[in-house]
Amino acid sequence: MAGELAPLAQAFFAATPELSLQALGSGVHVPSLDLAPHGIPVTHLLAEHNAELARQYLTLNQLAFGGIGVPRWVLSDLYLLPGAIGLLRCPARLLKAPARERLLLADEELAIGAACYVAPSLTPGLFVGVSLFSFLPGRGASAWVKLLTLGMVRAKRLRGITQWDNPAVRVHSRLGPMRLVGRVPGGHDYDERTFVYETDLSDEARVARAMCREEGAPSSATRIPVTDLLSLGALLDRAEAGARLELVPPGQDDGHVLVRELPPG
Numbered sequence: 001m002a003g004e005l006a007p008l009a010q011a012f013f014a015a016t017p018e019l020s021l022q023a024l025g026s027g028v029h030v031p032s033l034d035l036a037p038h039g040i041p042v043t044h045l046l047a048e049h050n051a052e053l054a055r056q057y058l059t060l061n062q063l064a065f066g067g068i069g070v071p072r073w074v075l076s077d078l079y080l081l082p083g084a085i086g087l088l089r090c091p092a093r094l095l096k097a098p099a100r101e102r103l104l105l106a107d108e109e110l111a112i113g114a115a116c117y118v119a120p121s122l123t124p125g126l127f128v129g130v131s132l133f134s135f136l137p138g139r140g141a142s143a144w145v146k147l148l149t150l151g152m153v154r155a156k157r158l159r160g161i162t163q164w165d166n167p168a169v170r171v172h173s174r175l176g177p178m179r180l181v182g183r184v185p186g187g188h189d190y191d192e193r194t195f196v197y198e199t200d201l202s203d204e205a206r207v208a209r210a211m212c213r214e215e216g217a218p219s220s221a222t223r224i225p226v227t228d229l230l231s232l233g234a235l236l237d238r239a240e241a242g243a244r245l246e247l248v249p250p251g252q253d254d255g256h257v258l259v260r261e262l263p264p265g
């Protein structure tokens with residue numbers, strides 16, 4: 001039975017018909033994937049036979065993340081062997097300038113416009129958000145590639161890492177409230193402003209409402225400047241001690257994050 005997200009996904013692709021959904025990964029995992037998440041067909045490309053596409057992914061990942069872009073061996077060992085990367089592909093002419101220039105493709109050649117990789121974890125149903133990028137601004141491409149990739153791998157929960165001041169907080173909160181988990185296990189290059197969050201994907205109707213931004217931020221949400229690292233660090237201390245704190249959609253607004261505390265559960 002088609003759920004609440006299928007018509008929204010269809011509307012997204014109808015708005016930019018040049019976009020298609022693909023996956024790049026090892027053939028062994030194909031039977032484990034849902035190749036029509038929310039009704040959108042996925043073309044699975046075998047990483048074993050698509051080295052050129054993997055190289056394009058590597059180039060764009062390194063462009064998007066700069067100094068902390070994925071090293072090539074990590075791409076092979078920890079992305080393509082254990083899982084599959086979700087890709088939105090489109091003619092190269094649609095890409096933002098730095099990506100178009102870096103790839104050196106003709107306008108109509110197919111390029112990766114946005115991509116998401118979530119890694120499987122030891123806990124069934126729980127995936128870890130590893131890399132999300134988009135060179136197709138203003139279309140909601142990264143929220144959609146993230147949601148469809150999570151559908152493709154049949155994720156029920158997502159744990160991800162981001163920064164208070166990263167515009168991506170608005171993207172992540174498109175999938176619903178971001179429960180604060182705490183600091184990054186093992187530390188992070190941007191430790192002082194980075195945190196771990198969890199998104200619950202089990203209620204499709206709730207995810208659909210968040211994708212549409214149907215519910216504005218509750219008036220009870222506290223606004224904390226993304227630069228107030230002392231207060232934000234204190235929130236992480238409390239989250240690690242068991243407090244139920246979450247960033248509520250739209251997550252970030254005018255240099256602030258929007259935080260809500262839930263009663264003990």
Ligand SMILES: CC(C)(COP(=O)(O)OP(=O)(O)OC[C@H]1O[C@@H](n2cnc3c(N)ncnc32)[C@H](O)[C@@H]1OP(=O)(O)O)[C@@H](O)C(=O)NCCC(=O)NCCS
Nearest residue numbers: 064132133134136137138139140141142143162167168170
């Ligand atoms: C973050 C990123 C994935 C967003 O890509 P995108 O989906 O094409 O971006 P969009 O233009 O659709 O914008 C997504 C949201 O971010 C907001 N946004 C984008 N750039 C912004 C900026 N500079 N400042 C504030 N908000 C911004 C948009 O307003 C939009 O919010 P809305 O959906 O609530 O309206 C992309 O910029 C990127 O690849 N960044 C580098 C890699 C990265 O940081 N990844 C995330 C790691 S956690």
